[in-house]
Amino acid sequence: MTKKRHAEIAGAGFAGLAAAAALGQRGWSVRVHEMNSELRAFGAGIFIWDNGLRVLNAIGAYLDVRNGAFAAPAYETRTDGKCLSFQAINGPGQYRLLTMTRQHLHAAMVKAALAAGAELVTSSEAVGATPEGELLLADGSRLPADIVLGCDGVRSRVRDSLAIPQERNKYKDGIIRVLTDRTGLKGGEWDHVIDFWAHSPRTLRILYTPSGENDLYMAMMAPVADTEASSIPINPAPWIECFPQLAPALTRLGDRGRYDVYETTKLPYWSVGRVAIVGDSAHAMPPTLAQGAGCAITNALGLAVALEETDTVEAALELWEKRERPLTDHTQRRAAEIAASRVLASGMKWDDEGLRAARHIPTGAAMPFVDAA
Template sequence: MARRHAEIAGAGFAGLAMATALCQRGWTARVHEANAELRAFGAGIFIWENGLRVLRALGAYDAVADGAFAAPAYETRTNGRVLSFQPINGAGQYRLLTMTRQHLYAAMLAAARRAGAEIVTASEAVGATPEGELLLADGRRLRADLVVGADGVRSKVRDSLGIPQQRRKYEDGLIRVLTDRATLKGGDWDHVIDFWHTAGRTLRILYTPCGADQLYMAMMAPVADAEASAVPVRPGPWIECFPQLEPVLTRIGQVARYDVYETTKLAQWSVGRVAIVGDSAHAMPPTLAQGAGCAVTNALGLAVALEEAETAEALRLWEARERPLTDHTQRRAAEIAESRILASGMSWDDEGLRAARHVPTGTGQYSDLAGTA
């Protein structure tokens, strides 16, 4: 019997997870990356327990855990006051690893290659047909049993199919910064700290150690605040609001991106033999740190569904099974972005952390916390 074949647009986290999970189940998969090089944007990333379980299933967990950072606590400080404090990564506690996006990407890329995925660079996808063709910028039409659009928020594969969608931008955005930790090491400086300033000017820095020497800062500023949202970063307003972070704010250097919070919600996640996965299907504000978690969870869930049913039925089963949690997470992330409620302290409840405590499809065999056994 011939092996089933997938053509995948986008070699980000969703595309790599999709290729790996399919190849593990006997498929062949070819991933197309529009850029000439395979790399992740220079920033940090959170992977909660649900994502860690998926990484284990994909064979990437050990490489990710080796070099990631397990903070002992997550706290919120607003206008100099500690408003919430939560121990993490201990026995029976929430498990959350932080790392650079490059570190996660390298581990997932290696896992995809070990599984047998073919990855092609400088290969731009511009569309797809419901019959199962991936359309490339060079004019080629590649036939497959399944086409996957994992080509990001501005997905050309998704848009070529005419799927009805709702897109919305919010009043805040992020500058993502990687720098060294300077003198901010040890004690409380090993915590993930959500710093807020709301007295006269609203700014936020999510201070995130990514290793012994690396620090990720997600710097939230309103779109309307031209000084604070400017790139390269102007340290002045940030130091004024967060003087305790001056040792790292003065070391940022040149930063070239400010991303406005936005959501994309599709009427459906598939058309014919084409599935839309990751940010292409459900972009969400980063307020719950579940964009990557939902992306890899849904990729693995689709591969499992394709083991259980033929393509058309599998796509229906996949969306019915995976979408309710993703919709909930996207909605809650948007509510948090709009209300800025995190300034009052992280709420460790089911509304916010339902995805984090979820056992993803295809990972039920891991009864322990990922990586603890």
């Protein structure tokens, strides 16, 4: 009997869980290490375009994600009170975009990983890896594997332990991500995703996003230099001054949220020996195209497919990066350009430059969607 190939994965975020499910489905034994004491996602909302939905379908998480997500009928941009772009979505022949809480998505992906046979270990902190294929833990353990995956986020210790050069860039804006409820903001236009911008009396942005029947996600962009608007706890005054129509939600935010500066991380290569760097660890990008998670889970599935198609881990890693990297690099570059220029204030650009990833059919995800009867 052929021995199962084994993977050790650092990080039980979206990239790690997608990789665990995809590898488990292909006969691998998989162990995922989460440094926190429980499996959870940061409490905000998230966008999943069609490419990400296809990946979720391929790993068996789509139905659980769809049930409880929100399918807005339109996406519009309003700048200084004027509608500059309007796009119908989620109808026949239209772009598909589901919005949801990050915890909803995370729970569905945990379920898919477990169903594929993955072992998920909490309070297990990865601190590095060796090119020979060992995951190193904070407790001194050295765990050998056929492949190690560093899916441990922007501050990846697995990546850094391998001394991979990094190109890091930060931008003039940052974002506060908060969840609240939709009380007073339901029905009609309030069921749309609305990108609110203000240039007077200051430049601020709120990406208003229904994320379930009762959940509202607001991505609140403020310049780093605007210490009043970027402060935590959130000071609602400057936000209400720019967006008075959102006062019902802004006045009940309390001390929720955190402020993160837009940034990118780019690596010259995504693997060293038997270690692959996946997701934000490899290609963190500003959230301006809502493709951070989409690219992460696309590349996780693509890696599992490459390992299935080749005879050695080294060959698989070479094929994987050659096949998946061009689209990821394009998406990261375009997201960074948008972050630097604030061009979205002029209206959502529904073109190939912005939505190439959204229209992409990921490697291993071409099968029809499995919808409930």
